[in-house]
Amino acid sequence: MTELERMGEQAVKAKYALAGLAEEKKNEALFLAADMLKKRRDKILSANREDLEAGRQRGMSAGLLDRLTLNEARIGAMAEGLSQIAGLPDPVGEVLDTFTRPNGLVITKRRVPLGVIGIIYESRPNVTADAFGLCFKAGNAALLKGGKEALSSNRAIEAAIREALEEAGVTPDAIQLVKSSDRAVTNELMRLNRYVDVLIPRGGAGLIRAVVENSTVPVIETGTGNCHVYVDEDADLTMAVNIVKNAKTQRISVCNACESLVVHEKIAGTFLPMLASALQEKQVELRADEAAIRFLPDALPASEADFGTEYLDYILSVKTVGSVKEAIDHINRCSTGHSETIVTRDEAHAEAFLNGVDSACVYLNASTRFTDGFEFGFGAEIGISTQKLHARGPMGLKELTSYKYQIRGNGQIRS
Amino acid sequence: MTELERMGEQAVKAKYALAGLAEEKKNEALFLAADMLKKRRDKILSANREDLEAGRQRGMSAGLLDRLTLNEARIGAMAEGLSQIAGLPDPVGEVLDTFTRPNGLVITKRRVPLGVIGIIYESRPNVTADAFGLCFKAGNAALLKGGKEALSSNRAIEAAIREALEEAGVTPDAIQLVKSSDRAVTNELMRLNRYVDVLIPRGGAGLIRAVVENSTVPVIETGTGNCHVYVDEDADLTMAVNIVKNAKTQRISVCNACESLVVHEKIAGTFLPMLASALQEKQVELRADEAAIRFLPDALPASEADFGTEYLDYILSVKTVGSVKEAIDHINRCSTGHSETIVTRDEAHAEAFLNGVDSACVYLNASTRFTDGFEFGFGAEIGISTQKLHARGPMGLKELTSYKYQIRGNGQIRS
Numbered sequence: 001m002t003e004l005e006r007m008g009e010q011a012v013k014a015k016y017a018l019a020g021l022a023e024e025k026k027n028e029a030l031f032l033a034a035d036m037l038k039k040r041r042d043k044i045l046s047a048n049r050e051d052l053e054a055g056r057q058r059g060m061s062a063g064l065l066d067r068l069t070l071n072e073a074r075i076g077a078m079a080e081g082l083s084q085i086a087g088l089p090d091p092v093g094e095v096l097d098t099f100t101r102p103n104g105l106v107i108t109k110r111r112v113p114l115g116v117i118g119i120i121y122e123s124r125p126n127v128t129a130d131a132f133g134l135c136f137k138a139g140n141a142a143l144l145k146g147g148k149e150a151l152s153s154n155r156a157i158e159a160a161i162r163e164a165l166e167e168a169g170v171t172p173d174a175i176q177l178v179k180s181s182d183r184a185v186t187n188e189l190m191r192l193n194r195y196v197d198v199l200i201p202r203g204g205a206g207l208i209r210a211v212v213e214n215s216t217v218p219v220i221e222t223g224t225g226n227c228h229v230y231v232d233e234d235a236d237l238t239m240a241v242n243i244v245k246n247a248k249t250q251r252i253s254v255c256n257a258c259e260s261l262v263v264h265e266k267i268a269g270t271f272l273p274m275l276a277s278a279l280q281e282k283q284v285e286l287r288a289d290e291a292a293i294r295f296l297p298d299a300l301p302a303s304e305a306d307f308g309t310e311y312l313d314y315i316l317s318v319k320t321v322g323s324v325k326e327a328i329d330h331i332n333r334c335s336t337g338h339s340e341t342i343v344t345r346d347e348a349h350a351e352a353f354l355n356g357v358d359s360a361c362v363y364l365n366a367s368t369r370f371t372d373g374f375e376f377g378f379g380a381e382i383g384i385s386t387q388k389l390h391a392r393g394p395m396g397l398k399e400l401t402s403y404k405y406q407i408r409g410n411g412q413i414r415s
Numbered sequence: 416m417t418e419l420e421r422m423g424e425q426a427v428k429a430k431y432a433l434a435g436l437a438e439e440k441k442n443e444a445l446f447l448a449a450d451m452l453k454k455r456r457d458k459i460l461s462a463n464r465e466d467l468e469a470g471r472q473r474g475m476s477a478g479l480l481d482r483l484t485l486n487e488a489r490i491g492a493m494a495e496g497l498s499q500i501a502g503l504p505d506p507v508g509e510v511l512d513t514f515t516r517p518n519g520l521v522i523t524k525r526r527v528p529l530g531v532i533g534i535i536y537e538s539r540p541n542v543t544a545d546a547f548g549l550c551f552k553a554g555n556a557a558l559l560k561g562g563k564e565a566l567s568s569n570r571a572i573e574a575a576i577r578e579a580l581e582e583a584g585v586t587p588d589a590i591q592l593v594k595s596s597d598r599a600v601t602n603e604l605m606r607l608n609r610y611v612d613v614l615i616p617r618g619g620a621g622l623i624r625a626v627v628e629n630s631t632v633p634v635i636e637t638g639t640g641n642c643h644v645y646v647d648e649d650a651d652l653t654m655a656v657n658i659v660k661n662a663k664t665q666r667i668s669v670c671n672a673c674e675s676l677v678v679h680e681k682i683a684g685t686f687l688p689m690l691a692s693a694l695q696e697k698q699v700e701l702r703a704d705e706a707a708i709r710f711l712p713d714a715l716p717a718s719e720a721d722f723g724t725e726y727l728d729y730i731l732s733v734k735t736v737g738s739v740k741e742a743i744d745h746i747n748r749c750s751t752g753h754s755e756t757i758v759t760r761d762e763a764h765a766e767a768f769l770n771g772v773d774s775a776c777v778y779l780n781a782s783t784r785f786t787d788g789f790e791f792g793f794g795a796e797i798g799i800s801t802q803k804l805h806a807r808g809p810m811g812l813k814e815l816t817s818y819k820y821q822i823r824g825n826g827q828i829r830s
Contacts, residue, residue: 015773016747016771016773019770019771019773020770020771099792101790101791101792105781105785107791114803114804115773115803193627197802197803197804198803198804212608212631213631216627216628218633218634218802218803218804219633220804236826239826242826242828243826243828245828246828246829247828250828250829250830332431350823354821354823355434355435355821356431356434356435358430358431358434358530358819359819360819360820361819361820361822362819362820362821362822363822363823363824364821364822364823364824365823365824365825365826365827366520366822366823366824366825366826366827366828367827367828367829369828369829370520370822370827370829375516375829376516376522376820377514377516387612387633388529388530388612388613388633388817389529389612389613389633389635389804389805389817390804390805392817392818392819392820393819393820402803402804402807403807404773404774404775404776404777404807404808405775405776405777405786405791405807405808406769406770406777406779407776407777407778407779407781407785408765408769408778408779408780408781409778409779409780409781410780410781411651411654411657411658411780411781412780412781412782412785413657413658413660413661413662413665413781413782413784414661414665414782414784414785414790415665
């Protein structure tokens, strides 16, 4: 039995214990874990300094070092996150449906935890606490594999949370961190079907693709967003400028940021110069197709690859179309199925777009930046699902559950 | 572009067309397809004779030849199946939730088709019509890969259905059969993420394992059932005999048949001889652990492997336990998560079992044989899901859908 299999066995034991845990007990443990992160702050910061020092020696970029960095405020935010999760309603046990069959069988469909959730993530150590909190509140055992560059920090966070769980009288194996940074162990985790019910990768497109391609455990794909704003011929152009500017520049590094503008040819000549001027302040680079570039003297020509690219940068591709139908087709061809918006006053165009675009979140007259657990009112999220199985869009606590059928009879047999 | 990629592209075009199809139109097409199967009966039977002849020449077993065989009655049943699906309510478009956020955004969660569903199956040609019918009614395009031994039959069924779809004015690419029997093409289908939203294997444990292990497309695992009946110390023993006999012998080849009996040691001495005598008529072979074999003189000793085996035969393993807790632990260790039942009059034991057993369907005082779309009142099913993502237990039309969020605003941007 490998070390990971042993952890898998422990996680399975923990999942059975957690499935029956009362909400109050889970909340008590979450509050204790929040406190413990603050109490063990010095240990966590000291472990984090080791990671940062090693990162600097390996020549890690400033951006990566920033993601890796913990400080008092960030530890406070992790603790606050756990307390907030304690405040969310417990989804486990909810009766989703109940009905009686003609033969007298009473069938109850009841919400249950998924079981053991594996999370594979990159350099942000706060994911260790956030992912644990969500998995735990939904009754799941978390098996966490963070980036090797954050291992010391993650170990310190795990240790604090396990200490709190023991204090609460809850199995500490509700959180288990994989300590090996061997790639073979990550591959083993992706094939640990016997113990792991679902894998959720959190990170960049490369990580997610690697997990999808190598896992036999069911995977929920999250987070890549090549999001579009379509400005229709009948749009309020001032509103459209505000929405594109917000969706593109309010925060460039997030999956719900806009990467591509689709514009109706009839208003391109008026709209594009207005937009270019509004985006100048943020120095957004425009990459436009032939029809659009005529109205955008500073733009670069867009290649076909541009329309499939999630820039996560101050860059916007611009595509011209002749109809809402053409806009829908273009978006369905190029998008990652995350979030798209139409700006229009035309109801028929709006409905065609809302129904025809095959993405998790489709907007009318609003910024794509609202695709987010808090903005939807779900609270903290584990990610934004861009696939169609199980969950789509922001995944909160409910999306970390499954269901079972409980069927009560009095001796029924099948004839 | 390969032939399969071309089919994938056609399927994607079809899925957009089908997503917006009115229920009446879908039902009309299903009725026409049912009629056409009967009208083209001679062609289908003649194609089936080719498959059977080839099978006989390759030395196919009588059981496999029977699965492969079509006749007037079986074609009638396929047609009847399509008509029944037309009678089921259309799940697409249902509003699952709607709420308004403080900023005025109105969020509607709406049921939509999954998109393109790939089905990989074995020798039964009726799956071609059944799987198409369910996928189609739920607005999905079906990409079907049947067993090579049934290829002529499947082609004839596909041709009849496509003819009916054209007559109904619906895209015939709602059903596409993969004609190549090259294993490389099956492998390509399992990695066709760009076009296929979900894969559902239908067949034996080997097929399902192969699909789970080789697919990068999300898979729904269905159908393997190592189902248990637990007879508690406080069971009505006559009821228990009836339930075990029904679950084991009413139909041995199905996934919801009982494969293993778990019995409380306190009643083993009374119950096991009663059961053995009731099972004698069907000549059920018993494979029992040490404690049970004392009361079962004709039983063979069970090996550890027996408790993990789905026999699909007149064989039953027997395990003795000292408590309901021990029964739950044994079942969670050995079962495939399909269906399990407890026979007891003790309410606390019943609740412990219903909550503690981690299977899709958990019964009290009833046969496991009720895990079935029709018995649950869902109508025809695509399979019984034994995983926890997306759907669990019998998968009917609703389980062949996803959802999307449609968000209506009036210029909201994120601050």
